[in-house]
Amino acid sequence: MTIDQTTENEIQTQAFAAELARRFGPKAFYALRGDLGAGKTCLVQGLARALGIDAAVCSPTFTLVNEYRGRDGARLVHIDLYRLAGPDDLDAIGWDDYLDSGDAMAVEWPERAGGELPPRAIFVDIRIGDAPDERRFHVTAPDAP
Numbered sequence: 001m002t003i004d005q006t007t008e009n010e011i012q013t014q015a016f017a018a019e020l021a022r023r024f025g026p027k028a029f030y031a032l033r034g035d036l037g038a039g040k041t042c043l044v045q046g047l048a049r050a051l052g053i054d055a056a057v058c059s060p061t062f063t064l065v066n067e068y069r070g071r072d073g074a075r076l077v078h079i080d081l082y083r084l085a086g087p088d089d090l091d092a093i094g095w096d097d098y099l100d101s102g103d104a105m106a107v108e109w110p111e112r113a114g115g116e117l118p119p120r121a122i123f124v125d126i127r128i129g130d131a132p133d134e135r136r137f138h139v140t141a142p143d144a145p
């Protein structure tokens with residue numbers, strides 16, 4: 001299935017993220033694709049809020065991974081692979097353990113993971129629109145088995 005949505009500001013992007021969280025639940029894996037500044041981290045902030053996470057979500061650009069725990073025990077793993085040297089380095093961040101954990105995952109720059117994305121990955125492609133604050137989201141989720 002696919003979903004298309006255009007937003008005009010960060011608030012709308014976070015509201016759209018909340019919609020995705022409601023639809024796909026607390027264990028979804030999101031692969032977020034888009035240029036620098038597209039709004040990937042902004043979307044993760046909306047996902048976190050929707051999962052009951054109060055902590056401020058910031059980009060794990062240097063740490064590669066940030067883990068958050070929500071009020072109701074939901075967990076979100078936010079990974080930014082921009083600085084990953086190659087798929088071999090996924091071991092070093094504990095990639096397989098995260099995949100097995102059943103936690104919600106949001107991964108920026110998933111292209112860097114090569115073929116290591118799980119089949120359940122929901123792809124979110126983000127493009128900057130005509131206006132500076134316009135963002136176009138195209139979501140592709142695998143059909144339920």
Ligand SMILES: Nc1ncnc2c1ncn2[C@@H]1O[C@H](COP(=O)(O)OP(=O)(O)OP(=O)(O)O)[C@@H](O)[C@H]1O
Pocket residue numbers: 007008009010013034035036037038039040041042043059108132133134135
């Ligand atoms: N409609 C919108 N939705 C989300 N962000 C927007 C929107 N309009 C403008 N912005 C701005 O775009 C930027 C998005 O930054 P963000 O850190 O989310 O990008 P990113 O895709 O995570 O980039 P990076 O690859 O560098 O991590 C912010 O500065 C935000 O204020």
Ligand SMILES: [Mg+2]
Pocket residue numbers: 040041042059080108
């Ligand atoms: Mg980011």
